[in-house]
Amino acid sequence: MKNPFQYPNLNMQEDHKSDFVHLHLHTQYSLLDGALRLDDLFERAKEYGMKSIAMTDHGNMFGAIDFYTKAIKNGIKPILGSEVYFTPGSRFDRRPPKNSKSLSTQDEQESKHQIHHLVLLCKNKQGYENLCKLLSHAYLEGFYYKPRVDLELLNKYSEGLVATTACLKGEVAFNFFTGQDDRAHNAIQKLRDIFQDDFYLEIQRHGLEEEKVYEKIIDYAKEHQIKLVATNDCHYLTRDDAAAQEVLLCIQTGKTFLDEKRMKLTADEFYFKSPEEMRAKFSDLPEACDTTLEIADKCNLEITWEDEDGKQIYHLPDFDQHIETGETTEEYFKRVSYEGLEERFKGPHFRDLVTQSNWEDELKPQYYDRLQIEIDTILQMGFPGYFCIVSDFISWAKERDIPVGPGRGSGAGSLVAYSLKITNIDPLPYNLLFERFINLERISMPDFDVDFCQDRRPEVIEYVTKKYGEEKVGQIITFGKLQAKAVIRDVSRVFGLPYAETDALAKLIPDELGITLEKALEMEPKLLELSEKDPKIRRIIQISRRLEGLLRHASIHAAGVIITNEPLVKYCPLYKGREGEQVVQFDKDFSEQIGLVKFDFLGLKTLTVIQNASNFIRRDHDENFDIESIDMCDQVVYDYISNGTTTGVFQLESSGMKDLCKRLKPGTIDDITAINALYRPGPMGLGMHDEFIERKFGRKEVDYFFEGEKSLEPILKDTYGIIVYQEQVMNIARTVGGYSLGEADMLRRAMGKKKEKEMARHREIFLAGAKERGYDVKKAEEIYDLMAEFAKYGFNKSHAVAYAVIAYQTAFLKQYYKPQFFAALLGTEMSNTDKITMYINDAREEGIEILPPDVNESLFLFNVIEDNIRFGMGAIKNVGEGPVNAIIKEREENGPFVGFIDFCERVNMRSCNKRVIESLIKVGAFDDCEEMNRASLLENLEIVVAYAQKKQEERSLGQVNLFDMGSMEEPKEEMLNLNRIADFEEKEKLSYEQELLGIYVSGHPLDKYGDIITELTSMSISEIHGLPQVAKPEFDFKNRDAKVNDPSKRNLTIAGIISEKKAIMTKKGDRMAFITVEDLTSKIECILFPRTYADFYEYLEQGDEPIVLSGYVRLSDDRRSFYVNSIRSLTDESDDRVSAVRINIQTAELNDYTLPKLKQLLLSFRGSVPTHLIFESLEGRAKINLDENYLVNPTPQMAARINELLNNNSVSFIVDGKLEKPANPN
Secondary structure, three states: OOOOOOOOOOOHHHHOOOOOOEOOEOEOOOOOOOOEOHHHHHHHHHHOOOOEEEEEEEOOOOOHHHHHHHHHHOOOEEEEEEEEEEOOOOOOOOOOOOOOOOOOOOOHHHHHOOOEEEEEEEOOHHHHHHHHHHHHHHHHOOEEOEEEEOHHHHHHOOOOEEEEOOOOOEHHHHHHHOOOHHHHHHHHHHHHHHHHHHEEEEEEOOOOHHHHHHHHHHHHHHHHOOOEEEEOOEOEOOHHHHHHHHHHHHHHHOOOOOOOOOOOOOOOOOEOOOHHHHHHHOOOOHHHHHHHHHHHHHOOOOOOOEOOOOOEOOOOOOHHHHOOOOOOHHHHHHHHHHHHHHHHHOOHHHOOHHHOOOHHHHHHHHHHHHHHHHHHHHHHHOOHHHHHHHHHHHHHHHHOOOOEOOOOHHHHHOHHHHHOOOOOOOOOOOOOOHHHOOEOOEOOOOOOEEEEEOOOHHHHHHHHHHHHOHHHEEEEEEEEEOOHHHHHHHHHHHOOOOHHHHHHHHHOOOOOOOOOHHHHHHHOHHHHHHHHHOHHHHHHHHHHHHHOOOEEEEEEEEEEEEEOOOOHHHOOOEEEOOOOOEEEOOOHHHHHHOOOOEEEEEEEHHHHHHHHHHHHHHHHOOOOOOHHHOOOOOHHHHHHHHOOOOOOOOOOOOHHHHHHHHHHOOOOHHHHHHHHHHOOHHHHHOOHHHHHHHHHOOOOOOOOOOOHHHOOHHHHHHHOOOOOEHHHHHHHHHHHHOOOHHHHHHHHHHHHOOOHHHHHHHHHHHHHHHHHOOOOHHHHHHHHHHHHHHHOOOEOHHHHHHHHHHHHHHHHHHHHOHHHHHHHHHHOOOOOHHHHHHHHHHHHHOOOOEEOOOOOOOOOOOEEEOOEEEOOHHHOOOOOHHHHHHHHHHHHHHOOOOOHHHHHHHOOOOOOOHHHHHHHHHOOOOOOOOOOOHHHHHHOHHHHHHHHHHHHHHHHOOOOOHHHOHHHOOOHHHHOOOOOOOOOOHHHHHHHHHHHHOOOOOOOOOHHHHHHHHHHOOOOHHHHHHOOOOOOOOOOHHHOOOOOOOOOEEEEEEEEEEEEEEEEEOOOOOEEEEEEEEOOOOEEEEEEOHHHHHHHHHHHHOOOOOEEEEEEEEOOOOOOEEEEEEEEEHHHHHHHHEEEEEEEEEHHHOOOOHHHHHHHHHHHOEEEEOEEEEEEEOOEEEEEEOOHHHOEOOOHHHHHHHHHHHOOOOEEEEEOOEEOOOOOOO
16 A cells, blocks of 8 residues: 655654654554554544554554554554564573562563563664564564564664664663663663664653653763654553553453552553643653654655556465476466366266266357356456465365365355366356356455365465475464453453352343444343442443453464465564464454465364265275265255254254254255255344245245246246345346346445445446346336345355255265264264264164273274274273374284283283273273173272283393293283172263263163153253254333343253252352253253352252252353252152153063062052053053052152163153153163
């Protein structure tokens, strides 16, 4: 962007002598330190009539491009700089902390590690590049608590920079303050030698006691003829913001107001002052203010990202050097595009198409025509290198069997991308438009989002880093903000509000995308009420509103990687990620603005699922299986989806999606595409999904707007006349309004972004085009309004199709290869016990048995064994990848283990230590190969491991033990004198599984209560998590006392056992608790507020006894919690609500023992509820009502004992007059 304010166009010293230029200023990009928002800053600067401002954020230039562009747009000359962190020693030094005197405004770590401040300002392009290099080295080499530069770097990269000695934390001021005047003098001289006439001594006046030290600096400056420059250390906009900024510093340093030693700005003078205020502060030193004008005239940086014709410059790698044939990039691109299409014609996607009679004469030429149009456009726009780079790293990944997605976003609409194997979606059958991705009317870089297997994505990034050079590849920074909930939590902590109250306060803020505190106060009356009643809460909310929206922290963009033609530091400074990643300091938008090209490497777990499932299938069933060759028109698969059995199926597994699948009953990929597009708040809010279903099944008439040859049926047939996709808007604009597809894309963008002026202009063009083409203008006007409405919610069809293909592929695998699918699915969720539980329950419903870990059959992930699933050893706590690999390697090389001692003798004890073996024993990993029970193995673990270790040591030394000689060998169990003891109770076994696997595998403590829980509860916990989100109604301020029905609050009853609990004390001294309750399907956090806790706390101490909880959930919450009103034991609840007990008995299973034992059990549970026996046989069934001698107490324990006796789910309780048929035990 051109900088029109450069000297001599703007001469501050001559034309604006009374002005003042702020040269020391911290915006919000000084994370959790500066509180200056740029828009507010420039608005105030214009009020003051200021002509120039500098930006000097701490140790970074995160906001440089944001500041530069906004300053110029506001008619203000930008000066880019940074207050860098400087160490007088070496940036490589990591010496332990030194005790030294500190300042009240100084960070604790800066003081300990002698980290000083130095302000550097860019005079020109050379200075900008040098500052980029300095900051990059500071992060990549000098980071030790702070990113530090040293004298070596300053000497090397000083050209084009102005240096000032910064604040009290600068080396000069700090040494004067601590009485080390000689060191201060030396520091001045070193900096003056480096920066010569561009070096200035900085002075500030904020009313701090420590600032008396500036008198020494003034004296030194006069004595040595060094110019002084006056600054104000600006951190916030107005004096009123001082308190908010103090809170911000506490958030940064993790301190509270109670900590007297916290870092703070001890005056309220660190605000953005007017020129008059600054000159009044330095009325005795007017020349120090004049110096700011001199420096402003020196700083004339211009950053350009457009060429002389106004076209964007892109810093894309030169692909020519990677072509081995001698072709140019353009020639190579054109050739491989045509060759790729020819190769596609021979592949599975064209298996049926090439056999059609019109293939050669009609269909094939359409592909070549489309390909040529796309190639010409790409060449004209100068993007062939971009396509070649993307194609290259995708090809590299596929050659190494790294799963790559079929496409994502609008790029799936490109035939060139399909030919180059960038995407795997043929765009023609689905009417996907290339112009939605690239067109001549919209000059911007194409942007392929590429999905890779999540586990192997780093390998692809490493490949491009090595290929193009480490210095030319970097990831992209992103910034977290102090959003409504987060800022309330942070500020509450600073004010010392207890966690429980902080949590309760934050949870009052509605879970709504983009919610602000202002809107939350309107929507939630309790928030307003608390603010009015409690002064502390009121202050917290006031401060929070001032800080809301400021940047909080820097992190790394989930997918973006930048690749350039020159080293990155030529264009921007670099940042160091937590894992040492090289990251550009500009976010994706500002990176793109200056011409850096982003490539998105996304991780998608579903690709790993498909890959691993395919590997199982090739291993166990069909060695030639290829997911790309499956029948995409298999009606059995579509019927499976239509039944709503889509747990684990990509994009279709939520309860809302399952319901939509059942209602819409997809029969084609187009239908699944529509489901993906319709299942969103916008379309569903308009009832588009209901209209689609009604039209699909003929219950409503389909309207294509016009009759005959002008009908829009070719465009809207797949969606039954409803405008669902952005591509349909574009095609209607082309057909009716006469737009080119490029122009139509601009219309779509204008509609989607609600650009009123643009839409009004397009309306005239559209209607004129319709009239010219003979369409009814009134009808065309109606269509335009519909397009404008639907364009707000219209979905990118290219993206929807690509993801519909993945959804179908996963449904295909689940339908035909269930064990393989579930094993792969479970393997991607090993750290998520909630999902593991959900998928295991679904697998069991599909008839698959989940087997516990086994040393002879388990892999690191889940394994398929004879169409059942064996738990992975990698899921066991304390058992890492190393021990698992050692176990697998040994059994593959030398056969399965024949017992526990054999295992310990053979597996390297250095890889598989005692703690690992103990965990394996507890989860039953030796059950199938060892006669001794788990308790006995643990009892003898020390002896066996000691024996095995000794034997392995002897073997490594080549020694032979007497007992190893075959003729003298006796059973090793006897030789070691092992002690057999009784096994653990079932309850203890399950407890170990829960502890080490996070879930119950071989059984569940609630198994025996399953039917009773079903009858006593509203729904299962997994069903609660699956309930669709419902918005909370807005508060009516005009009628505050009106009782409003809140559909987001759902009263429910649940039952389960407590797996976790945490009791805390509120600020008022009351106790409350957070507990986790789990049933057979899932877990949920339950909250007991003080009154509920006081009434029912004894139930929290009953161990794993089942309980029944009544309360409610808020369907508006993103993360479901259960708010408890009451708790009862399952036994008490069943006593009160069960009116009769029914016992089903299979006569074929009876023996002499059964009936007497049943009689004994019934008599041992005497009570007041009648019992009915139902005898069932092949001939029929008979009912016997037992007399009053057999009235029973219908407890879960009674039901469990009888079920165990009859070896079936035989007991049913009649609850509230209703009887549910017992569930199948399998």
